[in-house]
Amino acid sequence: MKNIVDNIEVRAREELFININPIQPGGRLTTEAMKAIIAYGDGYSTCDWCKKPFRLDKIQRPPIDEFHTELAKFLGMDQVRVVPGARRGFQAVVNSLVEKGDAVIVSSLAHYTEFLAVEAAGGMVKEVPLNKNNIVTAENTTQKIEEVKKETGALPKLIMIDHFDYMLGNEHDVHGIAKVSKDYNIPFLCNGAYSIGVMPVNGKEIGADFLVGSGHKSFASPAPSGILATTEKWADKVFRTTRMVGDSTKRKFGIKEVEMMGCTLMGANLIAMMASFPTVQERVKHWDEEVKKGNYFAEEFLKIEGNKILSEMPRKHTLTKVDTTESFDKIARTHKRRGFFFSDELKERRIVGEFVGATRAWKLNTYGLTWDQVKYLAQALQDIAKKYGINMT
Amino acid sequence: MKNIVDNIEVRAREELFININPIQPGGRLTTEAMKAIIAYGDGYSTCDWCKKPFRLDKIQRPPIDEFHTELAKFLGMDQVRVVPGARRGFQAVVNSLVEKGDAVIVSSLAHYTEFLAVEAAGGMVKEVPLNKNNIVTAENTTQKIEEVKKETGALPKLIMIDHFDYMLGNEHDVHGIAKVSKDYNIPFLCNGAYSIGVMPVNGKEIGADFLVGSGHKSFASPAPSGILATTEKWADKVFRTTRMVGDSTKRKFGIKEVEMMGCTLMGANLIAMMASFPTVQERVKHWDEEVKKGNYFAEEFLKIEGNKILSEMPRKHTLTKVDTTESFDKIARTHKRRGFFFSDELKERRIVGEFVGATRAWKLNTYGLTWDQVKYLAQALQDIAKKYGINMT
Numbered sequence: 048m049k050n051i052v053d054n055i056e057v058r059a060r061e062e063l064f065i066n067i068n069p070i071q072p073g074g075r076l077t078t079e080a081m082k083a084i085i086a087y088g089d090g091y092s093t094c095d096w097c098k099k100p101f102r103l104d105k106i107q108r109p110p111i112d113e114f115h116t117e118l119a120k121f122l123g124m125d126q127v128r129v130v131p132g133a134r135r136g137f138q139a140v141v142n143s144l145v146e147k148g149d150a151v152i153v154s155s156l157a158h159y160t161e162f163l164a165v166e167a168a169g170g171m172v173k174e175v176p177l178n179k180n181n182i183v184t185a186e187n188t189t190q191k192i193e194e195v196k197k198e199t200g201a202l203p204k205l206i207m208i209d210h211f212d213y214m215l216g217n218e219h220d221v222h223g224i225a226k227v228s229k230d231y232n233i234p235f236l237c238n239g240a241y242s243i244g245v246m247p248v249n250g251k252e253i254g255a256d257f258l259v260g261s262g263h264k265s266f267a268s269p270a271p272s273g274i275l276a277t278t279e280k281w282a283d284k285v286f287r288t289t290r291m292v293g294d295s296t297k298r299k300f301g302i303k304e305v306e307m308m309g310c311t312l313m314g315a316n317l318i319a320m321m322a323s324f325p326t327v328q329e330r331v332k333h334w335d336e337e338v339k340k341g342n343y344f345a346e347e348f349l350k351i352e353g354n355k356i357l358s359e360m361p362r363k364h365t366l367t368k369v370d371t372t373e374s375f376d377k378i379a380r381t382h383k384r385r386g387f388f389f390s391d392e393l394k395e396r397r398i399v400g401e402f403v404g405a406t407r408a409w410k411l412n413t414y415g416l417t418w419d420q421v422k423y424l425a426q427a428l429q430d431i432a433k434k435y436g437i438n439m440t
Numbered sequence: 441m442k443n444i445v446d447n448i449e450v451r452a453r454e455e456l457f458i459n460i461n462p463i464q465p466g467g468r469l470t471t472e473a474m475k476a477i478i479a480y481g482d483g484y485s486t487c488d489w490c491k492k493p494f495r496l497d498k499i500q501r502p503p504i505d506e507f508h509t510e511l512a513k514f515l516g517m518d519q520v521r522v523v524p525g526a527r528r529g530f531q532a533v534v535n536s537l538v539e540k541g542d543a544v545i546v547s548s549l550a551h552y553t554e555f556l557a558v559e560a561a562g563g564m565v566k567e568v569p570l571n572k573n574n575i576v577t578a579e580n581t582t583q584k585i586e587e588v589k590k591e592t593g594a595l596p597k598l599i600m601i602d603h604f605d606y607m608l609g610n611e612h613d614v615h616g617i618a619k620v621s622k623d624y625n626i627p628f629l630c631n632g633a634y635s636i637g638v639m640p641v642n643g644k645e646i647g648a649d650f651l652v653g654s655g656h657k658s659f660a661s662p663a664p665s666g667i668l669a670t671t672e673k674w675a676d677k678v679f680r681t682t683r684m685v686g687d688s689t690k691r692k693f694g695i696k697e698v699e700m701m702g703c704t705l706m707g708a709n710l711i712a713m714m715a716s717f718p719t720v721q722e723r724v725k726h727w728d729e730e731v732k733k734g735n736y737f738a739e740e741f742l743k744i745e746g747n748k749i750l751s752e753m754p755r756k757h758t759l760t761k762v763d764t765t766e767s768f769d770k771i772a773r774t775h776k777r778r779g780f781f782f783s784d785e786l787k788e789r790r791i792v793g794e795f796v797g798a799t800r801a802w803k804l805n806t807y808g809l810t811w812d813q814v815k816y817l818a819q820a821l822q823d824i825a826k827k828y829g830i831n832m833t
Binding site: 050051052054055056057058059060061068070071073074075076079080081083084085086087088089090091092093094095108109110113114117131132134135138142155157159160162163164165166167171172173174175176262263264267268269270271272289290291293294295296298300303305306308309311312313314315316318319321322324325 | 524
């Protein structure tokens with residue numbers, strides 16, 4: 048339908064606004080990535096120089112093989128594959144390790160895609176309860192493992208915990224959990240969707256058996272794109288090559304990896320990841336500054352009477368869940384535009400990305416904003432508060 | 441590494457050359473798709489206006505929901521989802537229907553990703569032998585089903601056959617096979633990776649339970665992108681929503697579909713598919729002309745003494761496997777550049793996309809070339825033949 052194309056608006060919110068959307072800032076393209084998708088937009092653009100053994104991660108021109116090697120080093124892991132989204136990384140690992148009825152330990156703040164990966168494999172999730180600060184600890188993980196063992200008579204087949212969760216942006220004790228996983232000899236998948244690409248993450252230092260990252264969430268890449276990294280110990284299992292033989296033709300496709308469905312992320316998305324890689328390598332070094340800006344914002348935000356921050360404080364991540372039930376929501380209750388008054392006020396100040404209409408608990412992310420922009424953002428919220436007679440503390 | 445970016449060459453083969461690559465022409469972006477990926481390149485670009493029920497195919501702005509509806513109509517199916525490549529469509533269907541040890545009927549020319557999808561689910565492939573014209577027939581499919589039944593004591597759980605195969609570009613009897621599948625009450629997945637998006641394909645007319653297409657192969661879209669369509673009968677099974685409940689938090693994510701891993705193809709790739717859709721709808725009407733050009737090429741190609749066409753004749757597809765063992769390969773055998781002499785000659789004539797160095801059996805695709813370009817291509821091959829003293833017949 049011509050209609051559909053006419054209704055695809057030109058997306059310009061990153062150009063025209065300060066965007067505080069919780070999931071978008073880490074996936075904004077770099078200039079290099081933008082150039083890359085223009086040059087490599089065509090479907091099978093990465094396959095021009097594909098030669099034996101005919102697998103994406105072995106292609107030398109463009110230097111896809113080198114990227115894989117360097118990316119593994121960057122993550123402190125032995126082997127890496129690109130996948131269409133972090134979820135496809137979870138799926139590959141879970142499908143390799145989990146049989147019907149097996150338990151998988153996840154966080155009480157686990158992303159829904161971790162649930163789905165376990166469900167698709169026929170397993171069941173067992174959530175580690177949070178401590179009073181909304182953190183997943185090694186202690187609670189141990190306790191959950193013991194409970195599962197007692198309840199099912201078997202150890203869980205996998206521990207899958209988020210480095211930083213999607214809900215509060217809290218840091219969880221992945222180092223401690225890695226030790227627990229070693230004690231029990233259960234493989235540990237560390238979900239770095241909110242960390243890999245924005246801050247330094249080293250899988251070996253953490254002690255993770257698997258590291259999963261998201262290109263569109265934190266690696267300045269288009270969707271879908273993601274990263275699955277592992278150690279030599281687990282590579283043969285999760286990156287196992289096909290053993291299927293055609294019963295009639297006797298055909299074999301021995302180089303193709305089963306869980307990767309062969310070649311994984313052909314095309315523009317991969318080349319964009321490669322193009323963003325130098326910037327990503329550099330930007331993770333400045334994560335401290337990003338956190339500083341996030342904490343500056345948090346402090347200014349809390350000067351508005353009634354405002355609360357639901358995430359851990361001080362912030363260790365730029366993704367933050369806030370609560371304005373006792374401030375902006377009070378205004379919304381009697382405003383003719385209800386919660387939309389708040390979005391209207393933000394938009395007027397060229398700020399977008401809040402959940403439109405929400406004035407109770409909502410999330411924002413200051414990642415990548417300049418100091419000027421962060422200050423402007425904090426000031427804007429205080430201005431809105433003042434305009435509606437909310438006190439400053 | 442800065443190095444990696446420096447070594448990403450600007451890809452311009454579609455601009456500078458006639459590209460006869462077997463898998464690339466159907467996935468060349470339209471102008472609209474190119475504009476779309478520029479506007480929607482950023483990671484979570486499609487999520488700006490995501491509202492309840494928070495699922496990609498329900499998003500109204502941009503009109504992703506409308507696209508899904510129109511795409512289903514276009515394919516003559518009831519429901520459709522976009523997926524990161526046709527292979528992820530196979531995976532979703534196979535993982536929904538196939539248990540460990542179950543048999544799946546595939547073609548003797550099945551794509552390797554069909555093998556992998558079956559292997560990942562723990563099933564086994566059973567290949568239907570080709571007839572003497574290298575076609576998968578209803579008769580041979582019936583016979584294979586009977587063999588499997590006899591051998592394993594159970595019927596296969598799925599029949600998965602390519603509409604046109606990747607090797608020869610031959611058309612297989614998917615209409616007849618659909619009837620067989622109904623007789624046996626076995627679901628039928630028709631792999632339209634080489635047909636959906638370049639020619640008219642109607643799933644209901646074929647009688648398919650599942651239709652799988654490829655965005656980067658035949659729908660003028662970036663990789664990875666693909667289509668999985670089905671009927672009401674099967675939608676509840678393959679697009680089943682999650683039933684997993686967090687044991688500790690009691691969390692549910694009821695709207696998310698298990699085999700889709702939730703949202704599937706967020707971002708630029710989906711918007712590119714949408715942007716290409718009107719062009720795709722129009723271009724499938726002109727498939728006859730594309731086939732005409734393909735047959736013109738085939739006839740001119742066969743005028744070179746020793747040349748053979750391994751695909752069925754007359755051609756019904758623009759993807760064709762040729763054999764030049766008795767023509768160009770004879771030259772290669774004594775040429776100092778070996779098989780590369782042929783690539784050199786083509787490149788000098790601004791033609792690329794043949795398998796570099798290959799002079800025996802190789803594939804080419806004339807899809808999307810103008811008549812002038814097809815004539816030029818045929819002439820160029822004849823010129824090369826003449827230059828090396830190969831006769832014309």
